[in-house]
Amino acid sequence: MARAHSPRTEPPSGADARVGHGQVVLRTPEDAGPPPADEHLTHLYLLTDPALSELGLDALFDEILTRIRDILGVDTVAVLLADPERGELVARAAKGLEAEVEAGVRVPIGRGFAGRIAVERAPIFIPDIADADVVNPILREIGLRSMLGVPLIAEAQLLGVLHVGSLTPRTFSREDAALLQLAAARVAPGIERARLFDALEREHRAAVALQRSLLPDSLPQLVDVVAAVRYLPARDEVGGDWYDVFPLPDDHVGIAIGDVVGHGVRAAAVMAQLRTTLRAYALDGHSPAGVLERLDRLLQLTHRNGMATVVYAVLDPETNRLTLCSAGHPPPLITGPDGPRFVELPIVPPLGARAHPSYEGTEVVLDAGETVLLYTDGLVEVRGEPLGEGLARLAAASEGDPAPEALCARVLERLLGALPADDDVALVALAPLEIGETLVLRLPAERSMLGPMRRQLRSWLRSHGAGEAATVAIVLAAGEACANAIEHAYGLKAAGFELHARQVGPDVEIVVRDAGRWRAPRENTHRGRGLTIMEATMDAVDVERTPTGTTVRMRRRLEDAP
Amino acid sequence: MSAAEVTWEDEGPVALARVRGEIDMSNADGVRLTLERRLGGQGAGAVLDLSEVRYLDSTGIHLLFQLADRMAGRGQRLRIVVTAGSVVEDTLRYAGVLAAIPTAGTVAEARAALTHTAD
Numbered sequence: 142m143a144r145a146h147s148p149r150t151e152p153p154s155g156a157d158a159r160v161g162h163g164q165v166v167l168r169t170p171e172d173a174g175p176p177p178a179d180e181h182l183t184h185l186y187l188l189t190d191p192a193l194s195e196l197g198l199d200a201l202f203d204e205i206l207t208r209i210r211d212i213l214g215v216d217t218v219a220v221l222l223a224d225p226e227r228g229e230l231v232a233r234a235a236k237g238l239e240a241e242v243e244a245g246v247r248v249p250i251g252r253g254f255a256g257r258i259a260v261e262r263a264p265i266f267i268p269d270i271a272d273a274d275v276v277n278p279i280l281r282e283i284g285l286r287s288m289l290g291v292p293l294i295a296e297a298q299l300l301g302v303l304h305v306g307s308l309t310p311r312t313f314s315r316e317d318a319a320l321l322q323l324a325a326a327r328v329a330p331g332i333e334r335a336r337l338f339d340a341l342e343r344e345h346r347a348a349v350a351l352q353r354s355l356l357p358d359s360l361p362q363l364v365d366v367v368a369a370v371r372y373l374p375a376r377d378e379v380g381g382d383w384y385d386v387f388p389l390p391d392d393h394v395g396i397a398i399g400d401v402v403g404h405g406v407r408a409a410a411v412m413a414q415l416r417t418t419l420r421a422y423a424l425d426g427h428s429p430a431g432v433l434e435r436l437d438r439l440l441q442l443t444h445r446n447g448m449a450t451v452v453y454a455v456l457d458p459e460t461n462r463l464t465l466c467s468a469g470h471p472p473p474l475i476t477g478p479d480g481p482r483f484v485e486l487p488i489v490p491p492l493g494a495r496a497h498p499s500y501e502g503t504e505v506v507l508d509a510g511e512t513v514l515l516y517t518d519g520l521v522e523v524r525g526e527p528l529g530e531g532l533a534r535l536a537a538a539s540e541g542d543p544a545p546e547a548l549c550a551r552v553l554e555r556l557l558g559a560l561p562a563d564d565d566v567a568l569v570a571l572a573p574l575e576i577g578e579t580l581v582l583r584l585p586a587e588r589s590m591l592g593p594m595r596r597q598l599r600s601w602l603r604s605h606g607a608g609e610a611a612t613v614a615i616v617l618a619a620g621e622a623c624a625n626a627i628e629h630a631y632g633l634k635a636a637g638f639e640l641h642a643r644q645v646g647p648d649v650e651i652v653v654r655d656a657g658r659w660r661a662p663r664e665n666t667h668r669g670r671g672l673t674i675m676e677a678t679m680d681a682v683d684v685e686r687t688p689t690g691t692t693v694r695m696r697r698r699l700e701d702a703p
Numbered sequence: 704m705s706a707a708e709v710t711w712e713d714e715g716p717v718a719l720a721r722v723r724g725e726i727d728m729s730n731a732d733g734v735r736l737t738l739e740r741r742l743g744g745q746g747a748g749a750v751l752d753l754s755e756v757r758y759l760d761s762t763g764i765h766l767l768f769q770l771a772d773r774m775a776g777r778g779q780r781l782r783i784v785v786t787a788g789s790v791v792e793d794t795l796r797y798a799g800v801l802a803a804i805p806t807a808g809t810v811a812e813a814r815a816a817l818t819h820t821a822d
Contacts, residue, residue, distance in 0.1 A: 390706070391706065588727075588728045588729035589705075589729050591705060591727045591728060591729055591760075592705035592706075592725060592727065592729065595725075595758065610793075613790050613793055614793070614797070616758075617758075617760065617793075617794060617797065620727060620758075620760050621760060621761055624727070624728045624760060624761070624762065627728065628728075670761040670764055670765070670798045670799075670800070671760070671761040673797075673798055673799055674760075674761055674794070674797045674798050677796075677797040677798070677799070678797050
């Protein structure tokens, strides 16, 4: 586009004019009258062109700033947007002053050229920058002499400032100011729209972050079971799906999955409350039915229109008995060597549905190699299709390796592929730890791990034909070795230890390894007794200490002496 | 945390405390404090029944010694009930302390031992 005006280089003179309110200095030079009418119309058209409304904010700035520069024959055009929280204007777009944007220039509202325009909400003309209060050093550095600026206002709210500048001293006419105000009026709604959109985006991001922070990012250390979880957010909404896996007293394990009806921050907040409360009731020792009954009551009291579906299940790893209770949730799936089956649970409405149903637990036993899978409806539901078809697809997809990690990965891949889903999806899979040829336990160096370690070792020993006396002796020795490993780790962050058990001919070999320093036990202390116990219970004990850790290797016959 | 439950019977001059469950490094201090608080200053002695303890490790054995010392310091005596052939008995034997701890096979024997010698 060609320049419509040649730069005016006349020195400012006479004829002050007030536009709007505030200390507005607009000088109309006597010899620079309004542009010819047709040219003026062209300018008006260029700044009100309907095509501009189709542009996104960046493209709109780019186009309209270029047009302003050409129409007014100026060297620079810049837009600064208000940041009300910090009380500043931030350079957002510019022509000829790109450095200002790149530097992220911030000007306090109320100070300097742009700052005053923002406060007074009126155009300001500076004939010569040398005599003016200009905060932004870039304006001086690039050698601007004269400037004109107008406020950007929409719905009575100050959005920012639009200003033009000239490298040579010049004046701006009232028409120039009017054109700049017209341009400002043109971009303001675009800014307003973009702001609303940004605010929505921010809320969305906040809700996503909130939801993420509410889902456990790592699973608790569970010794007797293997668990896997997945959460897939929806493509463009924050869902209310959640899962939880937590240890209970008596070494039982609780797993839960739920789906809060609705989306956004509200659903995420309800989800957070349900998840925390479910845990609290569960840790108080309530049965799955008791927990759901209380959650239902809570939801009705605190979230009048809140509804949520939930499955809560408790596994006893000693008996592999699983007690489940559901409120309006799709049926859990059990899969293993005999193929998949859905757990039939009584049909009960969702929590908060104001039905006051009676909840009842259902017991099933997980056979060797079986995994229970809890999921949310996003995994199986396709709009317009009966739920049965989705369930059939899930059953088919579950066939294969039933190990929890493999199962979750396979089911998601087969049912959802690589596409982001419309709805969010949560999965929890849980299986009792299978007894293998060798037992390998990798545990955090925490005292609470001793009990589950013993239970795991006892079952492994029994399944390998260990006699009663041998089991007592080996578990006792392993317990002492593991207690030492936990003490060695004292003061080390996130330390762990390992216990390996394997059969070597008629013997069992136990290896306990840690990354801490061996501390010589004192005579007649419990740790001195620990070594005595290991030596008394096992046929051979070898303690290997290196700078990087301690390894205790022990052997004993599996069968009891006749 | 391993689970151990402590219950009480206060009959006559000899208090009786029963521990059920498992005692290891994760709960030995808690069990010891519970026992000390309750047994402290009561009567001439106390019986600690471990016949329902399914597991006891070296920290559990240490607990027994600490408790006995503490009570001896107050002029009280402690008798520990250990069932013959039990895991606790095996453990005390493996640790080489079975002879060093005053045990009895049943609560009645323990009570009798305490009241008899207290006379």
